[in-house]
Amino acid sequence: MVLLALATVFVITLDLGGGAGAAAARGIVSGLFSPVERVMRVVTRPIGDVWRAVGEYDALLEENQILREKVAQQEGAAIAAAASVRLSQELLALNGLPTLAGINSVSAQVIGEAPSNLSATVEINQGSDSGIRVGMPVLNAAGLVGRITRVERERAVVMLISDPNYAVSVKIVDPPDPEDFVAIGPELPDPGATTTTVPRPVATTAIPGFTPGEQVAASTVPQVIVDVPSLTVPAGTADSVRETGIFEGMGFENLPEVRFIENTKRFGEVKVGSPIVTAGGSQSLAPPDIVIGTVLNPVGRAGVAGNRYVIQITADLKNLSFVRILLYQPITERGAAAPATTVSAP
Amino acid sequence: MIDRLLALLTNRWTRLVLVALVVGALQTTLFGDVRPFGTVVQFAFLYAALAGAIHGSEVGAIAGFVVGFLYDTALTTPFGLTAAVAALVGAGGGLLPFLVRDPTWWSISLAAAVATAGGVLALPVAMILVGAPSGIGGAVVGLAAVAAAVNLLLSIPMIPAVRWTLRDARLPG
Numbered sequence: 306m307v308l309l310a311l312a313t314v315f316v317i318t319l320d321l322g323g324g325a326g327a328a329a330a331r332g333i334v335s336g337l338f339s340p341v342e343r344v345m346r347v348v349t350r351p352i353g354d355v356w357r358a359v360g361e362y363d364a365l366l367e368e369n370q371i372l373r374e375k376v377a378q379q380e381g382a383a384i385a386a387a388a389s390v391r392l393s394q395e396l397l398a399l400n401g402l403p404t405l406a407g408i409n410s411v412s413a414q415v416i417g418e419a420p421s422n423l424s425a426t427v428e429i430n431q432g433s434d435s436g437i438r439v440g441m442p443v444l445n446a447a448g449l450v451g452r453i454t455r456v457e458r459e460r461a462v463v464m465l466i467s468d469p470n471y472a473v474s475v476k477i478v479d480p481p482d483p484e485d486f487v488a489i490g491p492e493l494p495d496p497g498a499t500t501t502t503v504p505r506p507v508a509t510t511a512i513p514g515f516t517p518g519e520q521v522a523a524s525t526v527p528q529v530i531v532d533v534p535s536l537t538v539p540a541g542t543a544d545s546v547r548e549t550g551i552f553e554g555m556g557f558e559n560l561p562e563v564r565f566i567e568n569t570k571r572f573g574e575v576k577v578g579s580p581i582v583t584a585g586g587s588q589s590l591a592p593p594d595i596v597i598g599t600v601l602n603p604v605g606r607a608g609v610a611g612n613r614y615v616i617q618i619t620a621d622l623k624n625l626s627f628v629r630i631l632l633y634q635p636i637t638e639r640g641a642a643a644p645a646t647t648v649s650a651p
Numbered sequence: 652m653i654d655r656l657l658a659l660l661t662n663r664w665t666r667l668v669l670v671a672l673v674v675g676a677l678q679t680t681l682f683g684d685v686r687p688f689g690t691v692v693q694f695a696f697l698y699a700a701l702a703g704a705i706h707g708s709e710v711g712a713i714a715g716f717v718v719g720f721l722y723d724t725a726l727t728t729p730f731g732l733t734a735a736v737a738a739l740v741g742a743g744g745g746l747l748p749f750l751v752r753d754p755t756w757w758s759i760s761l762a763a764a765v766a767t768a769g770g771v772l773a774l775p776v777a778m779i780l781v782g783a784p785s786g787i788g789g790a791v792v793g794l795a796a797v798a799a800a801v802n803l804l805l806s807i808p809m810i811p812a813v814r815w816t817l818r819d820a821r822l823p824g
């Protein structure tokens with residue numbers, strides 16, 4: 306019993322110290338365990354599928370209906386947004402600034418959820434054979450999902466952004482006031498206005514009952530309004546202001562938070578709904594401008610450490626099916642990648 | 652040579668490790684997907700607690716230590732932490748013979764459920780002790796209750812399995 310206690314204390318201390326010994330021990334145990342785990346996953350998958358089918362059918366039907374409505378609402382906005390993103394990427398590329406479009410990526414399927422109540426992880430079906438390394442950011446269509454924490458040849462573990470161990474530098478983009486926005490696109494006429502329509506010139510000889518030299522009366526018909534989407538953009542003088550902070554997962558029952566944001570004179574007060582995106586930088590775990598979420602509400606805090614803000618994540622972390630791994634390894638993870646990467650026996 | 656190999660394979664400690672591999676794999680695969688009331692079933696703790704309740708504290712602690720290490724490979728918590736807690740659960744299950752003279756199947760099940768609940772409650776405490784954020788508060792009580800209730804049911808088929816795994820094959824005399 307004493308030996309067991311000493312052994313666990315020794316291993317925990319090694320792991321917390323960040324030494325290669327603990328990583329090697331984890332690699333050896335993982336290498337022995339992985340083949341059994343892989344076989345068991347294949348064997349037990351039908352049971353898990355039946356469980357989900359029985360337990361989640363009604364909720365899925367309801368969710369499907371809501372999502373259909375949302376998709377219909379957002380189709381128009383998505384087209385305008387896509388055009389805007391493309392324009393932004395072109396501008397960044399033109400100025401030699403890094404963009405997400407320039408980073409290669411690998412798509413993967415989520416094959417397993419976290420086997421614990423205290424850690425938020427998922428397992429994906431791509432690994433080091435696909436170029437995935439420890440530290441690479443993982444996203445889906447909605448935004449940032451997490452980062453790679455362990456890699457084997459054909460699978461990897463993703464720590465989700467809700468995990469209490471996850472942190473990344475972010476920036477809050479405080480949007481300009483709505484008053485500063487201008488609408489661009491086709492000018493819509495007043496629906497009640499009337500206008501004179503000029504008839505096209507036609508051969509008068511073919512019109513029955515027409516007398517040459519007669520004056521054609523101006524007709525007054527209301528104009529038909531076509532629903533063309535217009536885009537609202539900030540005026541040139543109203544630039545977005547940014548403030549950087551640290552985004553941290555808060556675990557099982559809490560939404561993530563952003564810390565170290567100060568209401569400076571230039572930045573003003575953080576508004577509810579302001580978007581949170583990754584800050585990037587040489588030391589950051591993710592490239593810049595990956596969407597994470599929006600500010601849900603501020604959490605008051607005394608002292609000089611700045612306010613904390615609760616964040617509503619845009620990605621639905623409870624229903625992940627497919628994810629994209631950016632083949633971008635942060636500088637901070639390059640040294641640690643070798644011992645942390647465990648390759649199981651084929 | 653073959654005799655020695657057979658003896659090794661039929662050794663109770665070899666069986667403990669082999670069964671722990673299966674239990675650990677079930678924990679990280681099946682019980683990662685099948686979540687009653689949104690809670691992860693603590694199957695690894697059940698194995699450790701039953702080993703303790705049936706074969707004593709020391710055996711329970713060793714079983715918990717082995718299965719905990721396997722479980723640790725799938726978690727983001729410090730390596731060895733779940734092994735430590737699972738070893739405590741196994742040792743805790745081993746307290747049953749001190750409380751009950753001739754444990755019946757239902758008292759073993761009950762002891763396993765209580766030890767599981769204790770393990771679920773102890774894990775965030777252990778994380779705090781080593782400085783790792785657990786991100787969990789009062790909800791851990793609900794998790795412990797669900798884990799204990801599920802393990803109470805799962806222990807019924809698991810008792811014979813654990814008895815077989817750790818039975819001593821040596822014949823008297």
